[in-house]
Amino acid sequence: MTPVEITAEHNPLRHPDDKRLPRIAGPCSMVMFGITGDLARRKLMPAIYDLANRGLLPPGFSLVGFARRDWDDQDFAAVVHDAVKSHARTPFREEVWQDLAEGLRFVRGTFDDPEAFARLAQTVRELDEARGTGGNHAFYLSIPPDWFAAVCEQLQAAGLSTPQPGTWRRVVVEKPFGHDLASAQELNHIIEAVFPADSVFRIDHYLGKETVQNLLALRFANQMFEPVWNAHYVDHVQITMAEDIGIGGRAGYYDDVGAAKDVIQNHLLQLLALTAMEEPVSFTADAVRAEKEKVLASARLPQDLAAATARGQYTAGWQGSERAHGYLDEDGVAPDSTTETYAALKLELDSRRWAGVPFYLRTGKQLGKRVTEIAVIFKRTPHLPFRSTDTVEMGKNAIVVRIQPDEGITMRFGSKVPGTQMEVRDVTMDFGYGSSFTETSPEAYERLILDVLLGDPPLFPRHEEVEQSWRILDPVVQFWNEHPEQIGQYAAGTWGPPEADQLMHRDGREWRLP
Known part of the structure; x- marks a missing residue:
């Protein structure tokens, strides 16, 4: 499904040309690698809650964490809850948290474990059915660049990088993008061999x-x-x-x-x-x-x-x-x-x-x-x-x-x-x-x-x-x-x-x- 824009059909009190109307994404989920890191705890997970609190995430939005920790879904939810309470920009609201928590999932594994990525693929399919995420999934690589290639190749091998017609798959890459020109070119070649260029989002948070x-x-x-x-x-x-x-x-x-x-x-x-x-x-x-x-x-x-x-x-x-x-x-x-x-x-x-x-x-x-x-x-x-x-x-x-x-x-x-x-x-x-x-x-x-x-x-x-x-x-x-x-x-x-x-x-x- 494609992104939708809130219009007068959704809110008849607003004029259709009102530029203040925000956009929300269509049904989707985000899979986050590196969820135990400082960036995920201080910035990424709180940002997702703040988007939910502002009404900018679609119903059924789901967040999947992938890490080596011996956690279940409830353990992951507790980690997200603590990060949100400590670092969210917007006030904590219990009803918003409960809606978000229903879509939290955790997959245990390492970046070089094909079986873990098979479990991840199964989790994504279950979210499509249970949460209505529509086959649309973004993969956030908040991990050291040395692992970018391995994770992209595992996503490809597990069938997670290839969308069905009418759906999308995207990858988000944190800096640094290589350590010199040669390594950046090699890294770009690896990532764009798995994901189309317009599906690769290189994060520069300053922008x-x-x-x-x-x-x-x-x-x-x-x-x-x-x-x-x-x-x-x-x-x-x-x-x-x-x-x-x-x-x-x-x-x-x-x-x-x-x-x-x-x-x-x-x-x-x-x-x-x-x-x-x-x-x-x-x-x-x-x-x-x-x-x-x-x-x-x-x-x-x-x-x-x-x-x-x-x-x-x-x-x-x-x-x-x-x-x-x-x-x-x-x-x-x-x-x-x-x-x-x-x-x-x-x-x-x-x-x-x-x-x-x-x-x-x-x-x-x-x-x-x-x-x-x-x-x-x-x-x-x-x-x-x-x-x-x-x-x-x-x-x-x-x-x-x-x-x-x-x-x-x-x-x-x-x-x-x-x-x-x-x-x-x-x-x-x-x-x-x-x-x-x-x-x-x-x-x-x-x-x-x-x-x-x-x-x-x-x-x-x-x-x-x-x-x-x-x-x-x-x-x-x-x-x-x-x-x-x-x-x-x-x-x-x-x-x-x-x-x-x-x-x-x-x-x-x-x-x-x-």
């Missing part, structure tokens, strides 16, 4: 955030912004994802990956693509993805990577009022590790719109505050008919899209200071989601899971985007591997190593202080 999507609305729904969104007026763009925490207990994963692969390859390059893309002919998945791919294909690194990139590791310092360990002192990190916890790089786009405009990307752990933002910095006014003392404190105009934690948009511009003299200073105009709308923004995973069930893929990068991202980042990682001694240090609670500031100073610019 589900409300403010990321509002970036498209800001650009293409407002006449005032698009005419100046180009090299004639823009000086440069800064894209930042800063965290005020260390690696926690993720040393086993993080020390093999580092900041660039963990964040720049996926999150920040996707934000760059949305910032720089041309207006699509429509907001269908193919149209949006085509424009994003053009941006990534046009991106190039400067020849001098030593001058155009910077990296560092945090050392002991103060994060607020708390003393923070250095990276090399974290549990599980080798004392001679050269893995970066901070990464910055400069990119340019070979396109008419952005020729000569540098894009600076940075990310790091244990920085001054938690913030993700896109800052479009404009060129200075070519002529100011004021005395130099009148405008001495003015900076460049800027539009800053704040993605987290306080979602919104800030504009910086010059304004006259009250008084008899002509004195101009920077001021800001601020729009915040929390103060402008009564409805709170859904969590990114709510939107993305619903889009999977609806079969609505514009927010999911396809394999061409993933491979282009690795094409951009691979030379940087290779350069750093060849020069392990070129890694700076920065104290926890500060804004990165001196090398990152030098990267900007060479161009006569400086990082924005969020």
Whole structure:
């Protein structure tokens, strides 16, 4: 069955053209691998409950957990219940929980056990009959990438990846999508040999955030912004994802990956693509993805990577009022590790719109505050008919899209200071989601899971985007591997190593202080 949309037939009090009407998926279920992991507990299972609480899941929706634990359905239900009570965004309602709990099933097994997948296939068939899931099933792989191939092949062997006519089967893949271009291409080949390309949903949870999507609305729904969104007026763009925490207990994963692969390859390059893309002919998945791919294909690194990139590791310092360990002192990190916890790089786009405009990307752990933002910095006014003392404190105009934690948009511009003299200073105009709308923004995973069930893929990068991202980042990682001694240090609670500031100073610019 295909996704359905609530219309006036379902609610005669609403006009059929009312855009506030939500969409719900048709009958379906989701099979979740990796349900014992932190992501499933903190994000995925609570998101499914929140969707149910908002009335966005179809009657009969079912969730199947697959893991090695010696659980039955009731044990799994208790795990989901605890996760929902601890992490759900919306209030807990007993009647909603009871409806959801009726569709919870658990299958015990390992990823390399054909018999376990045969039991899973039987469970799915039983759900079609008992819960009316209609043969429509999504498989969420919240598991290490090393197991993607094995699980996809087992799904295929058990007949779970091939839908009957009029039904669908989809697979959801969590990042990382490989560790370099070659591995990403191999991974894409394996997955798309089992599932058609339009049935593969690669999750980048940043693309589900409300403010990321509002970036498209800001650009293409407002006449005032698009005419100046180009090299004639823009000086440069800064894209930042800063965290005020260390690696926690993720040393086993993080020390093999580092900041660039963990964040720049996926999150920040996707934000760059949305910032720089041309207006699509429509907001269908193919149209949006085509424009994003053009941006990534046009991106190039400067020849001098030593001058155009910077990296560092945090050392002991103060994060607020708390003393923070250095990276090399974290549990599980080798004392001679050269893995970066901070990464910055400069990119340019070979396109008419952005020729000569540098894009600076940075990310790091244990920085001054938690913030993700896109800052479009404009060129200075070519002529100011004021005395130099009148405008001495003015900076460049800027539009800053704040993605987290306080979602919104800030504009910086010059304004006259009250008084008899002509004195101009920077001021800001601020729009915040929390103060402008009564409805709170859904969590990114709510939107993305619903889009999977609806079969609505514009927010999911396809394999061409993933491979282009690795094409951009691979030379940087290779350069750093060849020069392990070129890694700076920065104290926890500060804004990165001196090398990152030098990267900007060479161009006569400086990082924005969020």
